[in-house]
Amino acid sequence: MKDPEIIESVLAGNREDFALLVERYKDMAYTIAVRMLGERTEAEEVVQEAFIKAFSNLGTFRRESGFSTWLFRIVYNGAISRLRTRKRTLSGEVAVMEKLATDEPDYIESEERDFRKQAVLWGIAQLKPVDRAIITLFYHEERSLREIGEVTGLHEDVVKMRLHRARKKMKKLLETKFRGELSNVSL
């Protein structure tokens, strides 16, 4: 069943069909939230709230964009709101940085593939929350620049520029931080 059909069904009173939309988009929504907030519990709350908000406002959804774009925008705004209000006691970046500290033995000895993944996640965590969302939407969801603009409220050209800068920054950060530590790794 396609998204518009599910929406019609939910609006017609079959609210259990909303579970289909939750199943379809929960992981991507969660990925955006985790990348932006750097904290799983908080990200889960944000995504739950986003789904509830989407359900409550489903009648006002104008369908000018896709449901997922609309949902991700709610998630994005929820994450931005959390970032504004929460105290910076142990931010996501700090948590990830601590986990990925270069003197941590488990990290150095971890599997090659997992190590690269952790290194890239560390790189993403160093970016600004907006750029993390852009990177996530672009690479994992393969959204167009226009759709990313709809989610983030930024102009397409701004998204393109931020994406380019974020990639360059990540490359530089990874080069600096992991120089000499990735021996015998091939891509």
Add this chain to the structure above:
Amino acid sequence: MYHFKDVVMEELDQLIREAGMERTPDDFTATVMEQIMPLPQPESVSPVQIPLWFKIFMGSIFAGALLLVFYATTGSSEATGGSGGLIAQGTGYVTGAFSLLSAWIVQQVWLLPAFLFSLAGILFLLVRDPQYDHGYA
């Protein structure tokens, strides 16, 4: 020996993709649905439709108000006489244009932009008017 500095952008892109998506806990959908089931049923809300006759009516009011300003300004020009009429005529054309555009915006877009546009027209006249009055008083 492999260093990250050797990573070209395309490879970095690949690495980012490989980092993959996060997975929600197994009971995530059930938890969300538990919270959704007691909520009120969402209803389709159609956008408010403004009747055309009402838009035209409001447009006429705006246009009328601005035309009054237009007559007031040209009237003062005629009373004072002299070559200032040329400037007054120019002001009148501008006011008339503002009036027509205002009415058009009301019909096409809606009230607030037309109001702002009308306000801009009135402000324009207030700025222009004293100038030519001074010249012929």
